[in-house]
Amino acid sequence: MHVGMKMAAYMGIRASRELELVSHNLANSSTVGFKRELLNLWRLPPSGAWPADLEEPAAYVDVRSRDLGQGALHETGNDTDLALQGPGYFKVQTPRGVRYTRHGTFHLSPQSQLVTKEGYQVLGKNGPITLDARDQKFTIDEQGGIHLDNNLGDQILVVEFPNPQDLLPEGQTYFLPGPQAGEEMEAKNTRVIQGNVEESNVDLMAETLALIDLQRRFESYMKVLETFAASDRKVVEEIGQIT
Amino acid sequence: MFRGMFAAATGMGAQQLRLDIIANNLANVNTTGFKKSRGDFEDLVYQTIRQAGGELPGGGQMPVGQQVGLGVRPVGIAKIFSQGDYVHTENELDLAIEGKGFFKVLSNGVEYYTRAGSFKIDKDGFLTTPNGDRPQPEFSVPPQTTYITVDTGGKITCFGPDNKPLSTGQFSLYTFPNQAGLSSVGRNLFQPTEASGDPIEGTPGVDGVGTLAQGYLEVSNVNVVEEMVNMIIAQRAYELNSKAIQTADAMMERAYHLKT
Numbered sequence: 001m002h003v004g005m006k007m008a009a010y011m012g013i014r015a016s017r018e019l020e021l022v023s024h025n026l027a028n029s030s031t032v033g034f035k036r037e038l039l040n041l042w043r044l045p046p047s048g049a050w051p052a053d054l055e056e057p058a059a060y061v062d063v064r065s066r067d068l069g070q071g072a073l074h075e076t077g078n079d080t081d082l083a084l085q086g087p088g089y090f091k092v093q094t095p096r097g098v099r100y101t102r103h104g105t106f107h108l109s110p111q112s113q114l115v116t117k118e119g120y121q122v123l124g125k126n127g128p129i130t131l132d133a134r135d136q137k138f139t140i141d142e143q144g145g146i147h148l149d150n151n152l153g154d155q156i157l158v159v160e161f162p163n164p165q166d167l168l169p170e171g172q173t174y175f176l177p178g179p180q181a182g183e184e185m186e187a188k189n190t191r192v193i194q195g196n197v198e199e200s201n202v203d204l205m206a207e208t209l210a211l212i213d214l215q216r217r218f219e220s221y222m223k224v225l226e227t228f229a230a231s232d233r234k235v236v237e238e239i240g241q242i243t
Numbered sequence: 244m245f246r247g248m249f250a251a252a253t254g255m256g257a258q259q260l261r262l263d264i265i266a267n268n269l270a271n272v273n274t275t276g277f278k279k280s281r282g283d284f285e286d287l288v289y290q291t292i293r294q295a296g297g298e299l300p301g302g303g304q305m306p307v308g309q310q311v312g313l314g315v316r317p318v319g320i321a322k323i324f325s326q327g328d329y330v331h332t333e334n335e336l337d338l339a340i341e342g343k344g345f346f347k348v349l350s351n352g353v354e355y356y357t358r359a360g361s362f363k364i365d366k367d368g369f370l371t372t373p374n375g376d377r378p379q380p381e382f383s384v385p386p387q388t389t390y391i392t393v394d395t396g397g398k399i400t401c402f403g404p405d406n407k408p409l410s411t412g413q414f415s416l417y418t419f420p421n422q423a424g425l426s427s428v429g430r431n432l433f434q435p436t437e438a439s440g441d442p443i444e445g446t447p448g449v450d451g452v453g454t455l456a457q458g459y460l461e462v463s464n465v466n467v468v469e470e471m472v473n474m475i476i477a478q479r480a481y482e483l484n485s486k487a488i489q490t491a492d493a494m495m496e497r498a499y500h501l502k503t
Contacts, residue, residue, distance in 0.1 A: 016247070016494060017311070023247035023487040024286075024312035027254025029480045030261060031284040031315055064310060076281065077325030077464075078423070105283050105321065108421040110440030117283055117318050119438075169310060171288035172318070204483055211483075215490050222497050229501075 003057045008224040014041070014062060015218040021064075022210050025202045033084075033102030033173055034200035035066045036207075065165050071201040073193060080106045080114065082140065083198040086190030088158040089167075091123040092116055094174065098123070100159070100184075103173035105197055114156075118172070124154040142191040160187040246290075246311060248491045253314030254484035257284050260317050261477045268465045269474075276359030276431055277463035278322045279470075287313040324422050327464035329456065335391045336362040336370070339461040342453015344416030344445065345433065350376040355432035356417055356425070356442065361460055374430055382412040395454040397447035416452040417442040 021037050028034040040063045050056040073083050082104035084090070089100035099120075106122055109115045114122045114129040121128040124146075131138055131146065131153075139147045144156035161167060162182035167175035177184070261282045271277040289310040329339050338360035340346075345356035355376070362378065365371045370382045384391065388401040388409060397414035419425060424438030435442055445452035 012498070016491075019487065019491055019494065020247035020250065020311050023250040023254070023484070023491070024314060026480065026484050026487050027250045027257065027314040028284070028286050028312070029254070029483075030257060030282070030477070031286055034286060037312060076323060078321070078323055080423075103285065107321075107423050107438075110420050110424075110438065112420050117285075117321075169286065169289045169312065171286055171312075173285045204479060208483055208486070211487060211490050215494060218494050219497055222501055225501055 002228055005225060005228040007057070008221045008228070010060070012218055012221040012225070014039075015214045015221065017062065018210070018214045022207050022214065026204070026207050029200055029202040029204060029207075031103075031173065031200050032105055032197045033071070034202065035068055035071075035102075036200075036202045038065045038067055039063075040065055066169075067201060068164060069201050071198040073196045074199050075196050077195055078105075079138065079195060080108060081195055081197050082106060082156070083193040083196040084158065084190055085193055085198075086160075086187060087164065088160045088187030088190030089175065091157045091159055092174070093121045093123055093128065094118075095120075097176075099170065099174040099176060100167060101173050101175065102198060123157050125157055126154055129154050129156065140192055140194040142193070144192045156192060158187040158190050158192060159184040160190065161185075245491075246313060248488050250287075250312065250314035251484045251487035251491070253287065253316060254487075255481055257282070257315045257317055258477045258481035258484065260320075262474065262481070264320060265470050265474050265477065269467065269470050271463055272465045272467055272470075274359075274431065274463050275361050275460050276327070276357060277465065278324050278327075278358075279463070279465045280320050280322050282317055283319045283321055284315050285318045287316055289313070321423050322425065322427065323464065325464050327461045329459045330462055331458060332460050333458050334361075335393075335457060336364070337458055337460045338362065338393060338414075339456045339459040340416065340447075340453045341456055342416075342447075342451070343418050343422065344447065344452035345418070345442075347379040347415065347417055347442070348372055348376040348432070349379055349381075350374070350430075350432065353434075354379070355428065355434055357431050357433065358461060359431040360455075372431075376432075378414070380412070380415070383410070385409045393455055393457040395448050395456070397455050414447060414455060415444050416447050416455075417444055418452050419443070 018039050021039050025036045042061050042063050044059040044061055046056045084102050089102055092099050092101055105117055106114050108131060112130055112132050114131055144158050146153045161184055163180055166178035166181040168178045170176050264280050264282050268279045289312050291310050340358055345358055346360060348355050348357055361373060362370050363373060364384050368383050369377050371377050382399060384401055387403050389404050391401050393399045399412045401409045403409045419442060420440035421438060424436055425433040426436045428434050448454045
């Protein structure tokens, strides 16, 4: 098979993979704390396995990343809705272990603990956070400190990673640090905004453009494939034919 | 491509649910004591296609893995218990709660909780909601009553023709550890669930359950403009998800025509 044909086929498959990503982003355009996923094409360094007088065809590999840009803050008026402004993550104790999330629509459990939508405990500096908000008004400051009747109580833990791109999405808006994510540390430049949620940073306009672009690219790769196929057919059917 | 189609289909489902919630909020924009809802969504599990740290062809290591997401699913519909605005009705039996509390009412022998304080007097002289459910503890208004006062602490007093108090009673208010966990049963009533925790009784103005305002009603906390904006966004997002499905379809058709 022609090298070019292989390349066109690969790029076609890649466009369909991009479509999967765009669909996923569009589906999550109203998921709180969602970060849009991107697919990048990396050109690999030459392997050197080719003879020096031939030009080695380019080899590519797909790399997924996340657009970590800030989502818009949306005021909800719920005391336990917390939005993060900055690169940090909340730390949550799930039955599978500790996970990280930016989905800050929390609730109070019947035991007055701050929990996620599934009932998992949100972790503070001293472990799970217990609030008694029944007869006291509580406020949460931008550092995550919890004030009950103006007395500073526990502090919500907000952490960040040196390489947040390697936080592996697990679904349910939770992340698990991958091997390259680095050690977690206390977030310096992240503010906690009470009574708000961070909307998904999916830009419907950008996704629409991506949709049009990938479809046209897919069609042109198919055209390239057809051209190769047509020239092959010519070789097989016409050249060498005894007339 | 099939994964993309299904992901977009889950997106359409999510926007549909969102629109259902908006429609219900808008329908109740004038309902006394109504609390708006909001859909909460989360991303579905990811399929790992390539692990991070894997060997690259031509040497080197993948710094990040590759995972494909499979769409979205609704995780819950949360009631938002922010305070609604107050309207002055001058009706002596209209009571608004300023704070987190709920009234307890008895409907067909079952206890429910409500914030809609537009009370009436039934044929037996008892205080009741417009549906005929009596607030607990029951309070009977003597027939000779000319006017009724309710103070911020929940003390209700009926006065006779000569401005003498005929009878007094006391309203209790109830709070929940997690009021977002209350189950809404319609008719402005809520029922405690496992998630909300048990009701805690309190006296208005004393136990932080809130105070009462006579002659006022708490209107719904739905903001029409906000709901309208949400409706526009939901519709556009729905359309774009359907576009993604159409695109997948067109691409598959194009690939199919390769082999002729």
